[in-house]
Amino acid sequence: xxxxxxxxVVGQAHLLxxxxxxxxxxEPTGGPAAPTSVVLWGPPGxxxxxxxYLASSATGRRFVELSAVTAGVKDVRQVVDGARRTIxxxxxxxxxxxxxxxxxxxxxxxALLPGVENRWVTLVAATTENPYFSVISPLLxxxxxxxxxxxxxxxxxxxxxxxxxxxxGLGGAVELAPEAEEHLLxxxxxxxxxxxxxxxxxxxxxxxxxQPVLDVPTLxxxxxxxxVRYDKTGDQHxxxxxxxxxxxxxxxxxxxxxxxxxMVEAGEDPRFIARRLVISASEDIGLADPTALQxxxxxxxxxxxxxxxxxxxxLAQVVVHLALAPKSNAAYLAVDAAIAxxxxxxxxxxxxxxxxxxYAGAGKLDHGTGYRYAHDAPHGIASQQYAPxxxxxxxxxxxxxxxxxxxxxxxLARVRxxxxxx
Numbered sequence: 365x366x367x368x369x370x371x372x373v374v375g376q377a378h379l380l381x382x383x384x385x386x387x388x389x390x391e392p393t394g395g396p397a398a399p400t401s402v403v404l405w406g407p408p409g410x411x412x413x414x415x416x417y418l419a420s421s422a423t424g425r426r427f428v429e430l431s432a433v434t435a436g437v438k439d440v441r442q443v444v445d446g447a448r449r450t451i452x453x454x455x456x457x458x459x460x461x462x463x464x465x466x467x468x469x470x471x472x473x474x475a476l477l478p479g480v481e482n483r484w485v486t487l488v489a490a491t492t493e494n495p496y497f498s499v500i501s502p503l504l505x506x507x508x509x510x511x512x513x514x515x516x517x518x519x520x521x522x523x524x525x526x527x528x529x530x531x532x533g534l535g536g537a538v539e540l541a542p543e544a545e546e547h548l549l550x551x552x553x554x555x556x557x558x559x560x561x562x563x564x565x566x567x568x569x570x571x572x573x574x575q576p577v578l579d580v581p582t583l584x585x586x587x588x589x590x591x592v593r594y595d596k597t598g599d600q601h602x603x604x605x606x607x608x609x610x611x612x613x614x615x616x617x618x619x620x621x622x623x624x625x626x627m628v629e630a631g632e633d634p635r636f637i638a639r640r641l642v643i644s645a646s647e648d649i650g651l652a653d654p655t656a657l658q659x660x661x662x663x664x665x666x667x668x669x670x671x672x673x674x675x676x677x678x679l680a681q682v683v684v685h686l687a688l689a690p691k692s693n694a695a696y697l698a699v700d701a702a703i704a705x706x707x708x709x710x711x712x713x714x715x716x717x718x719x720x721x722x723y724a725g726a727g728k729l730d731h732g733t734g735y736r737y738a739h740d741a742p743h744g745i746a747s748q749q750y751a752p753x754x755x756x757x758x759x760x761x762x763x764x765x766x767x768x769x770x771x772x773x774x775x776l777a778r779v780r781x782x783x784x785x786x
Contacts, residue, residue, distance in 0.1 A: 365527050365560055367414055368421075374556070375519040376411060376512055385508050389486070390418045401480045401487035403465070403495050403504065406512025407671045409555025412490035416461040419488055426450060426458045428485075432467035437475045444479035451484060458485045465489035466498030473500045480506050494669060514554040514671070517631075521549060523556050524563055538567045541579045550631035551587060553672055562587045601632070609640060613648045617687035624683050628676050638664035641682050652692035652767035659685045690767030698761040705755055712752035745782045757784065 367373045370380055370390055379386040389402060404412040420427030428443050447458035460479070462468070479485040480503065487507060495504055515523075527533035528540055540548070544566070552559035562583070569586040570578040608623035627637055638660075645660035663682035667675045721732025736746035749756055763769040763776060 365523075365530065365533050366417065368418075370418060373411055373414065373418075374523050375515045378513070379510055386415065386510060389488075390415070401485075401489075401507040403489045403491065403499060403507045403509050404512060405491050405493075405495050405509060407514050407554065408492060409552075409557040409559075410512040410515055411556065412512060413461075413463065416459070416463075416488040416490065419486070420459040420461075425486070426456045427461065428458055429461045429463070432462055432464040432472070435462075435472070437472050440472055440475040444475070444484055447479060448482070448484040460485040460487050462487065462489045464491065466491045466493040466495070470500055473503050477502055477506070492671075515556055516554070517549050520552050520554065520556060520559045521545070524548060524559055527560055527563055534563075534567050538570045538575070539577045541577050544578050544580045544583045547580055547583055550629070553631050605636075605640060608637075609644055609648075612641075612644050612683065612687045613691065615687055615691065617684055620683050620687045621680060624676075624679060628672075628679070634667045634672055634675050634679065635664070637679055638667045638682075641679070641686060644686055647696045648691055648693060649686060649689045650692045650695040650769070651772055652694075652764060652769045653689035654768055656686055656689050690769075692764045692766055692769050694761060694763050694769065701760045705758070710754040712754040714752060715749050717748065718750065743782070745779055747782055747785050749786065750783070 370387065373380065376386075381387075385400070385402065389400075404415060406412055416429075417427070419425070426447075428447075430439060430443065443458070443460055447460070450456065450458060460476075462476070465473070476485075476487060480487050489499070489503075489507070491498060495509060524540070524545065528538070529536055540563075548559060548562050548566070551562050565586040566578045566583040570576075570582050573582065575582060604623050604626055608620060608627065611617075611619035611623060624637070628634075642657070642660040642664055645656040649656040660682050663678045666678035670678065716730050717732060717734040717736075719729075719731040721735075734748075736748050738744055738746040741747070751758070759780070761776065763773040765773060
């Protein structure tokens with residue numbers, strides 16, 4: 365079922381428009397628009413290998429594939445020298461596909477440079493890791509970086525349905541029950557290769573049993589993966605997400621990890637999970653553990669950088685940290701209380717001594733007059749009115765006695781006494 369042309373490639377619409385570098389790589393027209401070497405960066409099963417094959421088969425060029433797992437410097441140099449001799453003899457251009465190029469050492473990547481720079485080879489390098497960290501800059505600067513997006517659920521659905529009907533696939537030998545299709549899509553997790561592998565295994569089991577329809581029980585047995593009852597747009601999505609956050613809030617780390625596992629296994633968008641954790645870090649923990657938000661944000665960044673399935677480990681670390689952290693919703697209550705007062709109209713003008721005095725004429729309006737610079741005051745706290753009259757003396761933030769807020773609570777009491785001694 366590997367696509368035979370770019371028109372059969374699912375997803376990656378941002379790379380397939382007419383005149384795009386990918387089109388010119390696969391469908392070259394010659395002349396100054398001839399294709400350059402490319403680095404394909406994307407998650408597993410997003411089409412990197414497929415594009416490399418199309419770059420050779422669709423244009424009749426010589427195709428050589430190297431795996432960074434097994435090839436050494438000697439192998440790279442042999443391919444580059446062979447490509448140079450082929451061109452000198454009037455032979456076809458060589459497309460060199462290097463899978464998992466991030467596994468190449470610096471010396472191995474250096475060996476590619478002469479072939480790329482002199483255009484003896486058109487390099488198509490595939491990587492699942494950020495090439496700015498894993499590919500040497502001289503090679504990256506001589507290549508065009510194309511970022512492949514994860515396949516959407518609808519992309520994979522179209523691919524599966526094509527494989528069911530196409531003679532190159534199952535040719536209508538079995539039908540796929542709607543529930544089984546949803547389970548298969550969850551198993552795939554945006555990986556086309558994984559989806560086709562699961563479909564092949566399930567269809568084989570159904571045919572062996574004489575079943576015209578591949579149902580969920582047969583697919584479960586074939587791929588040894590239980591179907592998780594989960595609807596990413598329905599009740600299960602919201603119920604599990606709610607239980608997940610409430611378990612973290614309640615400090616039940618085991619329950620929180622259970623719900624995380626359910627969402628991961630059901631194919632929930634990891635970015636959604638990460639966003640919920642970032643919110644929880646401030647809503648339920650706040651300054652009781654000032655590191656909670658840092659950990660949650662780092663986890664969200666790791667999800668973007670690494671992707672699934674490895675990012676499940678990053679998410680688990682965040683979940684454990686947040687669940688076991690001391691809890692406080694004081695910051696959450698404080699801002700909502702302040703917003704409630706503003707909505708009631710308790711605002712009023714900014715005190716004159718706090719107003720901007722950095723423009724001509726501000727002095728005539730007494731803006732900034734009488735302002736006390738905090739750094740010149742004892743302990744760095746200047747006793748003066750900061751809030752508008754309508755809310756002066758109002759306490760919004762009430763730190764708890766848990767975690768780091770215990771110390772903040774004592775400090776806040778001292779600070780408020782100094783501020784209000786006027």
